[in-house]
Amino acid sequence: MTRLTRAFGRPLALLILLFASLWILGLIAAPQVIMIEQSLWRMERPEGSAEISVRIDGLYNQLDVLALDRSAVEAEADASIRAQKLDTSDVALAALEAEIAGLEATESTPVKVYTLANFAQMGSAHFAIFLKTIVASLAVTAIALAVCYPIAFAVAKLETPQRAGMIMLALVIPYAINELLRIFAWQMILNYNGPVNALLGLFGVEPIPFLESGTGVFVAMVYAYILFMVFPLYNVLETLDSNQIEAARDLGASSWRIHTRVVIPHARPGIAVGCIMTFMLSAGSYAVPYIMTRGTAAPWFTQLIYNRFFEATNWNVGAAYALSLLVICTLFIFVMMRLLKVSLKDIAK
Amino acid sequence: MTGQTTGMEIELRRSEVRFGSFQAVQPTDLRIAPGEFFSILGPSGCGKTTLLRLLSGFLDPTAGDVLIGGKSMVGTGPSDRPTALIFQNLALFPLMSVLENVAFGLEMRGWSKVRRRARAMELLETVALTEQAGKLPAQLSGGQKQRVAIARALAVEPAVLLLDEPLSALDLKLRQHMRAELKQIQARTGITFVYITHDQGEALTMSDRIAVMNHGRIVQIGTPDEVYDHPDAAFSATFVGEMNVFDGKVAAGADGFARIDTRLGQFRATNPKRLADGATTLMFVRPERMRLLDAAGVAENRLAAVVQRRDLEGAYSTLTLQAQDQVLTVHLQHLGGADQLAGGGDAGF
Numbered sequence: 216m217t218r219l220t221r222a223f224g225r226p227l228a229l230l231i232l233l234f235a236s237l238w239i240l241g242l243i244a245a246p247q248v249i250m251i252e253q254s255l256w257r258m259e260r261p262e263g264s265a266e267i268s269v270r271i272d273g274l275y276n277q278l279d280v281l282a283l284d285r286s287a288v289e290a291e292a293d294a295s296i297r298a299q300k301l302d303t304s305d306v307a308l309a310a311l312e313a314e315i316a317g318l319e320a321t322e323s324t325p326v327k328v329y330t331l332a333n334f335a336q337m338g339s340a341h342f343a344i345f346l347k348t349i350v351a352s353l354a355v356t357a358i359a360l361a362v363c364y365p366i367a368f369a370v371a372k373l374e375t376p377q378r379a380g381m382i383m384l385a386l387v388i389p390y391a392i393n394e395l396l397r398i399f400a401w402q403m404i405l406n407y408n409g410p411v412n413a414l415l416g417l418f419g420v421e422p423i424p425f426l427e428s429g430t431g432v433f434v435a436m437v438y439a440y441i442l443f444m445v446f447p448l449y450n451v452l453e454t455l456d457s458n459q460i461e462a463a464r465d466l467g468a469s470s471w472r473i474h475t476r477v478v479i480p481h482a483r484p485g486i487a488v489g490c491i492m493t494f495m496l497s498a499g500s501y502a503v504p505y506i507m508t509r510g511t512a513a514p515w516f517t518q519l520i521y522n523r524f525f526e527a528t529n530w531n532v533g534a535a536y537a538l539s540l541l542v543i544c545t546l547f548i549f550v551m552m553r554l555l556k557v558s559l560k561d562i563a564k
Numbered sequence: 565m566t567g568q569t570t571g572m573e574i575e576l577r578r579s580e581v582r583f584g585s586f587q588a589v590q591p592t593d594l595r596i597a598p599g600e601f602f603s604i605l606g607p608s609g610c611g612k613t614t615l616l617r618l619l620s621g622f623l624d625p626t627a628g629d630v631l632i633g634g635k636s637m638v639g640t641g642p643s644d645r646p647t648a649l650i651f652q653n654l655a656l657f658p659l660m661s662v663l664e665n666v667a668f669g670l671e672m673r674g675w676s677k678v679r680r681r682a683r684a685m686e687l688l689e690t691v692a693l694t695e696q697a698g699k700l701p702a703q704l705s706g707g708q709k710q711r712v713a714i715a716r717a718l719a720v721e722p723a724v725l726l727l728d729e730p731l732s733a734l735d736l737k738l739r740q741h742m743r744a745e746l747k748q749i750q751a752r753t754g755i756t757f758v759y760i761t762h763d764q765g766e767a768l769t770m771s772d773r774i775a776v777m778n779h780g781r782i783v784q785i786g787t788p789d790e791v792y793d794h795p796d797a798a799f800s801a802t803f804v805g806e807m808n809v810f811d812g813k814v815a816a817g818a819d820g821f822a823r824i825d826t827r828l829g830q831f832r833a834t835n836p837k838r839l840a841d842g843a844t845t846l847m848f849v850r851p852e853r854m855r856l857l858d859a860a861g862v863a864e865n866r867l868a869a870v871v872q873r874r875d876l877e878g879a880y881s882t883l884t885l886q887a888q889d890q891v892l893t894v895h896l897q898h899l900g901g902a903d904q905l906a907g908g909g910d911a912g913f
Contacts, residue, residue, distance in 0.1 A: 458651045459657060465620060465622075466669035
């Protein structure tokens with residue numbers, strides 16, 4: 216605070232603090248709190264509603280009996296006695312009807328109950344999709360890492376700085392195109408009647424249903440999120456002193472050993488950041504699976520969350536599903552940091 | 565110890581290096597004896613580092629041959645040469661402990677953990693660093709890092725140790741100490757040392773022989789005394805130590821001596837190139853070979869000059885003299901007040 220004031224002056228520092236706290240509270244804390252709160256309750260029929268409905272049934276029976284009694288009274292010859300009896304039975308009937316109305320109101324007004332049941336809602340089918348999404352995202356991350364590491368290393372260490380700049384620019388340019396368009400491009404390429412299948416057809420291969428089998432989602436995802444892997448890797452590899460690679464070679468290390476003993480240990484923070492970003496984006500992706508499969512393959516978990524919210528309009532279960540995904544993603548971050556022995560400070564760098 | 569390591573002979577045969585149209589190293593013949601402490605001295609950009617990379621195997625000659633121990637090394641990579649390189653920035657592996665750094669070469673040679681640890685500890689003992697074995701390089705002082713780098717290079721028992729200005733980052737006291745230590749290690753191990761430097765002091769104090777290099781060409785090879793006292797090229801004369809330079813013309817040359825006419829009068833000097841009468845030449849005089857004289861005295865090699873400034877350097881003082889339009893430098897041994905002069909006088913040598 217004092218440092219901010221010293222750097223920007225009091226009014227500007229206050230403004231910065233205001234925006235920062237608005238951002239943290241309004242865009243991070245509040246939505247999460249609301250989401251968690253939503254996931255923890257649901258509307259239920261009131262407690263003992265079964266007994267209430269039994270009682271209502273009983274009261275209706277009583278009502279019928281009273282109505283029968285009343286029609287019997289109407290046959291009474293003495294007018295004064297008849298009127299008196301009718302009055303009594305009308306009062307009794309009105310009281311009964313009032314009681315029934317009250318009970319019915321109680322029975323049909325749901326009450327808000329805090330419960331973990333929303334999480335248990337996930338049946339085995341949904342859970343399978345949840346697992347598939349996690350595993351597939353892990354695979355996308357692994358493929359992206361395998362593809363990007365050699366690229367990032369080659370650009371950072373083998374090229375001159377000018378050439379490296381050009382290559383990185385060439386990598387960025389496709390990303391100026393809207394993500395949806397890029398996915399559509401892949402959708403067209405991998406279509407059952409698309410160019411890839413046409414090409415395979417030339418070699419006598421039967422068309423492969425890339426989109427319908429879910430392979431397409433994979434390919435498009437690796438392509439869509441590859442930059443988020445390349446840049447952290449490139450940035451960290453660029454800071455590696457080339458002399459270290461030469462020193463290792465001079466001391467007799469093979470290329471493989473140079474990478475496992477010198478380059479990869481140095482690149483750990485970049486690998487962690489790249490993997491975390493790619494995993495989070497893949498697991499949370501909605502557009503890629505939606506466009507690539509158009510409902511023809513098993514959905515991604517994000518599509519289920521969407522359905523809970525906007526098609527089943529069950530926000531509580533939707534929130535519970537979303538929270539489950541969030542927990543897994545957060546867990547992934549910690550596992551990666553633990554695995555690569557990277558601290559938050561390294562990642563921030 | 566696994567057998568006494570001995571130095572190997574190095575030979576360059578018409579070796580040259582071109583990068584595109586730039587000739588980094590001119591065709592060079594050079595022979596370095598086994599167990600010699602050989603320095604290559606030159607300004608930055610003179611090609612001395614390229615020459616070192618030629619020996620270490622990171623570079624192959626564009627033409628010519630490189631022999632180590634009588635065998636051609638062209639096409640043999642750095643990991644398969646009997647050489648070890650100490651980098652200018654040392655290139656210690658920052659994420660490995662001191663012990664792991666020293667044991668790295670042995671690890672790459674497939675030594676078992678127990679064996680290589682034992683050997684690395686032995687080496688650390690010779691450089692008095694056993695207590696730092698578990699530390700990371702960043703926790704060491706400059707001199708300690710230096711010794712780790714030496715131990716790491718010696719671990720692979722090279723026949724030739726190549727040093728690329730490893731002392732340039734140290735302060736003066738430490739540098740002098742490390743010079744002595746390097747010399748001692750060289751004497752103890754009998755390894756051929758090739759030492760690259762732009763610091764004439766380092767080259768003069770440590771080397772058995774020095775090659776003075778400029779513009780990709782070795783201009784003089786000789787013992788430190790030869791190079792300092794009998795430079796046979798204008799470049800080695802001015803680059804090694806300080807020189808006063810006089811333009812002149814040979815008036816009379818005879819048996820290794822010549823009378824040279826300059827604007828400041830006629831002088832008698834050695835004539836190593838045996839220049840003929842009438843040839844234009846440069847005459848070099850070391851500042852410490854000049855003395856201040858009284859008005860009367862020797863008649864030969866005498867000129868009049870005015871003292872402009874006196875700087876006490878410690879063991880000697882530097883006088884800046886003005887003789888007509890030429891500025892001269894004179895070093896006088898500092899004997900405590902004796903060399904303090906008023907602002908004028910004659911100088912002679």
